[in-house]
Amino acid sequence: MAKNPPHTPETGLWNQLNAWMTKGPAGYTFLSLYTLITSALLITNPRTSLFTDIVFVLFLLLILAIYRSRVALGFKIALAVVALGFVLPYFGTLNPYYIDVATQAGIFATLAMGLNVVVGFAGLLDLGYVAFYAVGAYLWSIFSTDQIGNMISGATPVGAGWFYLFIIIGLVVGGVFGVMLGLPVLRLRGDYLAIVTLGFGEVIRVLAVNLDKPVNITNGAQGIKDIERPPLFFAPALKALGFNLDNNQLYQIFFYFMVLVVVLITMLVVSRLKNSRIGRAWTAIREDETAAIAQGIPLVRMKLMAFAVGASFAGAMGVIFASKQLFINPPTFDLLRSISILSMVILGGLGNIPGVILGAVLVTLLNIQILPRIAEVLRSAKDAGLPIPQSFDPTQYQRLLFGLLMILMMIFRPEGILPEDRRRQELHDHDDDPVEVSTS
Amino acid sequence: MVAEANVSKQDLQRQRTLQTLRTVFMPLGQLILFIIGSAVVLGLIVVVVAFFLSRSDPKIMQTAIAILPQVMIDGMVRGFLFATIALGYTMVYGVLEFINFAHGEIFMVGGFVGAGVAYLLMQWGLLSTLPWLVFVVIALVVGMTVSGLLAMATERVAYRPLRNSPRLVPLISAIGMSLVLQDVVRLIATSSPLGFNARFETPNFGKPFQIASIPLGERAIPVQISPKAVIFIVAALLMLLALNYLVNATRLGKAIRAVAQDRATASLMGINVNQIISLTFLIGGALGGAAGVLFGMNIGTVNPYMGFIPGLKAFTAAVLGGIGNITGAMVGGIVLGFLEAFVASYLSLFTGGAFSGASYADIAAFSILILILIFRPEGLLGESTTQKV
Incomplete structure (x- = not known):
């Protein structure tokens, strides 16, 4: 052969x-x-x-x-x-449905790129990534609604114009939380780290559910509604150009463009980071920690930086998400969300930015477009008399999908759809067996 | 001469038996020590805190002390639950240095199989006529077999092909396996008569044993333990003893320990490493399945997502006790169980209901995990290891 x-x-x-x-x-x-x-x-x-x-x-x-x-x-x-x-x-x-799909894909692309910094570049498996997203989302939700009055007596919600500042604040707060999680767990080996971050994610979610007593901060399981949206400064200009759009359409387009801009900025920042001194240090840590220390790489600082950078993107995106959704509650930020972001990164190709974006788009499409479509097809097939279990609804089986995706990718193509060159070499080190078919 | 040799041979034989007995029963002593120790320490903390709080509200002290025995019993039951699940994590970790993320789901499958067996027995009209011991044994044997084989199968399908990959690769595969198992069981359960929240039917085990009754004002607070909880504890203890015997006193156990120490060398010594790893998964899975059956029997219902949180906490317990160490896993489970029971019962009492204890118990467990990993990563009973380059 x-x-x-x-x-x-x-x-x-x-x-x-x-x-x-x-x-x-x-x-x-x-x-x-x-x-x-x-x-x-x-x-x-x-x-x-x-x-x-x-x-x-x-x-x-x-x-x-x-x-x-x-x-x-x-x-x-x-x-x-x-x-x-x-x-x-x-x-x-x-058709507002499709632009919403595109916006969601963009949101997840940013999150996936952020997680990619932690998992793909630095090789630290973070299973609680959605916690940072939750922090950002709750930050804006609390400050832009009456919840703030419960926390600080006499305080009133900030105006809609503060939104842009809060994206920056979300970025910073996300980064601070990243460092807070990073500090205690840095000495841990990879698999312990995964479990601790998972626990951290659960802790944040439990806190979101339970922090309605003794002081009502998060409004508990009911979630926070009527979250403020930023002002539509461009609406008069569009009207002058002859587009007659209602408020909802305007907001949809507004958030679409905002997410697009954030995706572009994230892409730029992350790819610049990857090819910088810091990015090379992350790669070194990922490939061999001990060797990296021996080369004089400040391990703690680099790992913390990876956590902070990854978390800050999630924090900023959380602010935008809360304002786009108008309503958030704790189940939005459960473990399944972290897992789905992780499977985007894995599917697309750990460490490779275009791959990760592709993974995010694919998984989002699969999740909110293809699965419901399959469900519809199955339903009509069932009506036609085909033997399909009564309770089987593909949209309810995301776990199965993500699980299979993760196992199959790990076994057959651990480097993802669009692999990064270095990682492909790393993962196929042992492939010198001539019987094995090369996957690339 | 011959007689002398015989005598020394007998001596040797006796010494060896004693040695075996000691290795098998010593962990039991350690376990009891830790049970008493954590009960005393936590009890003292409660009393001290209650003493300071009772200046403002004198009833707190009374209530705190009155519920103390019941909390301890609850803690012990909870602890044995974590302990039996933790055994599976720790065995697999000992052999492969790999966190079998899907172990919580193996536990859940055990619970479901138990519920299914109970359902079938009820359909056949045998449930009420069967003696409870026979029922427990049937449910346990079936649950352990299915869970053990399932654990073996997951290893074969999802972990073995990845054994020489970078560390994170099999871990991600294990997370995927955990999600797949959850939904496959959900699919099966919802399309069978069991349903999502499956009832675990049991024969009548009789009333809870009343141990004592503590007067508190006009009311009397009973201290009781249900027969199911007693079965749980006894079964868990028996399993610990059996596992200890298997690992420390048989040829097979020697092989397992050899593989755990050095896989390559073990295979050079003629040990079939793949077989031993499969066997480790089988044993760990069977123990997890037994825990699932006993847990389901105790609670009365099972659902496909019930394995996740106990699995996570059992992992915490395994780390707490020193991962890779069998007695450590038991001890860690017990300590964690006590801690959780104390947080769950006393947090709302001490904060005047401001914080609900039950939901903060989870946070307490994870905080323990983080603290342990920072200050004593080798766990309570583990030996410190340095990372190999």
Whole structure:
């Protein structure tokens, strides 16, 4: 059997096609046509249906195609701006459901990138990541509603304009909580760390449920409602341009763009960090802690920094999430949420930023679009008389999905869909057995 | 000459028996010591705190002391629950240095199988006629078998292919396995007559044993322990003894210990490492399953998500006692159980109802985990180890 080194390009039909489609004139034509056709299909079929779902997924995959292709950078950016900056928001005004899906995917992409700093870069498995998100969300919810009056007597909710400042505060508070969790657990080995962070996540959730007595801070299990939204400063301008949109549509587009901007900033920060001195130190710690210490890397400071950076993204995103949702309660921040973010990171490719974003988009789509669709199909199949268990509703079996995803990814492709080069080498160290088929 | 040799041989034989007896029963002594120790320490803390609080409200002292015996009994039952689950974590950790995250779910499956057996027996009309001991034994044997085999299967499917991967890889796979088991059991349970919250039918075990009755004002606070709790404790103790015998006094146990010490060398000595690891999962899983059956019997209902929190706390117990150490796991479970029972009962009493004790007991358990890991990562009974490079 021929031994294939993992990095030589394979010569299958798919790969040839792939290479031909992604560069040169064919690439430009393909991408432009792809954008045109999917956009046209989306805008002409705005009703929620299976067909639109499929087109929507294809439309989002366009971004991946643009990223993977080898065309001029300017062309890539232009296409991405057209797709994400114009087509998608316009489509959102026609059908609010899809732009909400896109916004959620963006929120999770940011969270996944933050978790990726901790798990992917520094190799510290954090199972309580959603706790930081909860901290950010509760921060804005408490300060923007009457809850603040319970905590500090006589205090009134802050105005809507404070929102932007609170994103920064959420960032800082998230980072502080990250350090607070990091300090006691830093000396622990990887698997202990996982359990402690899981416990920390549970503690935050239990506190959120129980801190309605003796002083009502979190309003307990009922959650906090009527959370303030930021002012719509751009509404008059849009109206002047001739777009007649109601408040809900405006907010949807507003949050979409806000999340998009945050995703871009996060991408920039995280990728700059990754290629910096700090990022290389994280990699060194991940690969061999002892060797890293021997090289003079300040272990404690670097680990704390990983925790703080990861947590701060979650804290800032929490503020935006609370204000977008208008209502939060403790079950929003349960362990399953942490696990789903983790499975995004794992699915996409630990350590690789585009991979993680892809994972976030895929899992979000799977979660809020594909699973309900399958449920619908199953229901109609059941009505048609096929033997499907009465109680089986795929949307209720997220755990099964995430669990299978994690096991299968770990066994068959631990480096994820879009792997990072270094990690692929690391994970396939032992693959010198010629019988094993190379997975890349 | 011959006679002399015979005598020394007999001596040797007797010495060896004594040695075995000591290794088997010594942990029991340690366990009792820790039970008494934690009861006394926590009791004293309660009395001291109650004394300071009773200046403002004299009734607190009375109430605190009156409920003390019952809290101790509850703590012991809780402790034995954590202890039996913790045994599975600690055995697997000892052999593979790997946290079997799905162990809480193995415990849950045990509970469900027990409930299923009870349901079948009820359907056949045998439940009320069966003597309780027979019922307990049937439920335990079936539950232990299924859980043990399931644990073995999970190892074969989800952990063995990843044995030489970086540390986090099998851990993530184990988390995935835990989620899969939860939902598979839920799928099976909700499409069977058991339902999501399955009732665990039992024959009539009789009334709780009344140990004492403490007068408090006009009322009398009874101190009682249910027969199911007694069965739980006795079964847990028997399992500890059996496990101790197996690990410390048989050839098989020697093989397990050898694999735990050094896998490569053990395999060079002719030990089938894969078999031993499978066996470790089987034993750990069977113990977890037994805990599940006994727990379900005690509580009266089981549900697919019930394994998660006890699993987490049992892991805490295993770490508290010194992970990899069998007696340590028992001791850790007992201490944690006592602590939780005390927090659950006294927190709301001492804070005048401002904090509900039951929900802060979880926080107490995790705080203990963090404190232990910071100040004594090797646990109460563990030996300190240095990380190998």
